[in-house]
Amino acid sequence: MEKESLRTAFGKSLVRLAQKYDNFVVFDADVAGGTCTHLFRNAFPDRFYQFGIAEQNMMSAAAGFSTEGIIPFVTCYAVFASMRAIEQARNSIAYPDYNVKIVASHVGIDVGPDGVSHQAIEDLAIYRSIPNFTVISPADDMEVYQATESMINTYGPIYMRTGRSEVPKVNLPEYKFKIGKGTVLREGADITIVATGIMVHRALEAAQQLSLKNIDAAVLNISTIKPIDKELLNTYSKKTGKMVTCEDHNIHGGLFSAVLEAISSNPVPVFPIAIKDVFAESGDSFELAKKYNIDSKDIYQLCIEVKKNETFR
């Protein structure tokens, strides 16, 4: 099956979209090879600005730059976008409400060998908590392209995470990304698996395995974390009565929290697949996923357990 990493998809998307839209530029903090914006730099060098390893200046400068009607895509690693320069994102971009897009690669423990300092497991929680920020977490290459195009056509501060390891296509060919809308990738009546980003394909694999055990799992791709698709989540919480959330992110403040918030007026049990509030370590991405229990097998096993213990109802 054809696979592509979300960061490569982003770099390619920028190049394709640059031919259609002339109203954006790309800012980099000396990590173009890692974020894959080097693809854009090579194709459109005069639309690429190098800010050096100085993310705070880059972030606030993007705000100023955007006032001249050109959209800056601020790109760097998620740890730096969501922590080192977050105050700038909040005070320079969100509060005055400027048209700046922040796209970060190196998310989750999927970052792998670089280790904890570069594995962002807090970025969704952080960006979600800032007013005026839209937060996007696409699941495959087509969704990255469509989300990037949406960002160009939607005013306001937007944060998007990409990803490092290669992922298969999960969305259907006729899919149309819309900010704030989740997608049903698999219908089901027994349990709903709610996933985002690289966890979506793992959720689909788990659902496939569950069907062999006669457990009929619905799979939702929540690619907009904020504003989250409350309607869709409530429809499926009602329909299946229990949910499992899946994210390459800390258990606090990310998708799990967002889903609970969304269904809080009609709650059902929700169980998380997430990093359990620990710092991981260096390692191969797939081995880390196994060790820190965010693999498709972990999703499968949690669903089995949840179904088994259904007497909580």
Add this chain to the structure above:
Amino acid sequence: MDLKKMATVLRIDALNMIYCAGSGHPGGSLSAADIVTTLYFDEMNIDAGNPQNPDRDFFVLSKGHSCPIVYAALANKDFFSKDWYKRLRHINGELQGHPDRKKTPGIEFNSGSLSQGFSFAIGKALALKRKEKKNRVYVLTGCGELDEGQIWEGALFASHNKLDNLVAIVDYNRLQSDACNDDILCLEPLDRKWEAFGWYVIQIDGHDFDQIKKAFDQARLNQNKPTIIIARTIKGKGVSFMENAPKWHGSLAPTPDELKTAIAEINATVSVQK
């Protein structure tokens, strides 16, 4: 335009609005008054009748806490009514404690968190260069503000990118929030630092209008490098009991008696001229 007279109007307006607010930053508002007066009433191409004019010059108050003096400048340039003064820092007010571009006409950026306005100005200057526009960007920082690492990130970037349409001014009153620069983080030799970062450096007395104007004239001639004007000022300038007194950094409003004395002293500076 009698800049000295206008500066006294701005100073008195700033103190009046801080008094109404019951809090604010008088010291740094007064030290910046003469620079801000020159910018708004002599140097910059700004017109209240056309606040969104794409060819206007841009001023960013990176030391956002000194906004009372800028609010005074904007009101005296008819961007809004002086009726707004009494609602400074009050709920539902149009004049926020730190500048808000959505609530106050004429404000370009929501500064307050130090050093971010500086970077904002840099980004603006960069975009203007890209579009080959001739308008200029002015940014006023405090001196304590220069402690922030982001300032130096910006300093590297602006000179590396030859942003000669950018003029930074440091309100160098040598005091910060708690104490003077020398007791917190010594900034000297400040001029040599900026020269080392690749900027044109002009040093002036920040209360001498001739020197201020000459500095802006020189900045317009400087090419291929951004300019920084290090303006030696006195915190609280114009009010004897506020001058060089750290406690008047903020958030302190004058008492009715203090306000009366302050206004009298400020007015006296122009009547002596006569």
